[in-house]
Amino acid sequence: MQKNDQLVTKKDLACETTLLRKDLAKETGLLRKDLGRETGLLRKDLAKETGLLRKENSKLRQEMKQENSKLRQEMKQMEMRLENKMLSLFEKFEEKIEQKLIEFRDQIFTIVDSFAKEIKNNREERTLQAHKFINHEERIEHLENQVLPNPA
Secondary structure (H helix, E strand, O other), X not given: OHHHHHOOOHHHHHHHHHHHHHHHHHHHXXXXXXXXXHHHHHHHHHHHXXXXXXHHHHHHHHHXXXXXXXXXXXXXXXXXXXXXXXXXXXXXXXXXXXXHHXXXXXXXXXXXXXXHHHHHHHXXXXXXXXXXXXXXXXXXXXXXXXXXXXXX
């Protein structure tokens, strides 16, 4: 009987296997419950964190829009100041050029006036010389007529 006592029967093995399967199923069920509970908690935490991140993202986007708007306004103001400064510099430059042109024009007119006076004086002198020449010619003819008889 000692052999029989030590021998495990198929029936005993089947019972033991059934018990182990029941324990395994029970443990698996408990693990599944725990896993489901933990998964649910993780999902809730994840949803909560996602919501917080979305809110933070929304706030950051709003702040970026505001900063972008401020930067655009500052840029427009800077463009206006730059444009005004450029116009002012252009006007000063234009005034300087105008002044230089006036000075140059005055110099040209002064030179042209002196040439015109000299030309006028030369014409008057030529007129006087021509008149003298004509007068001399008449006197010479008159004197020749007196000294030389007319061969006619």
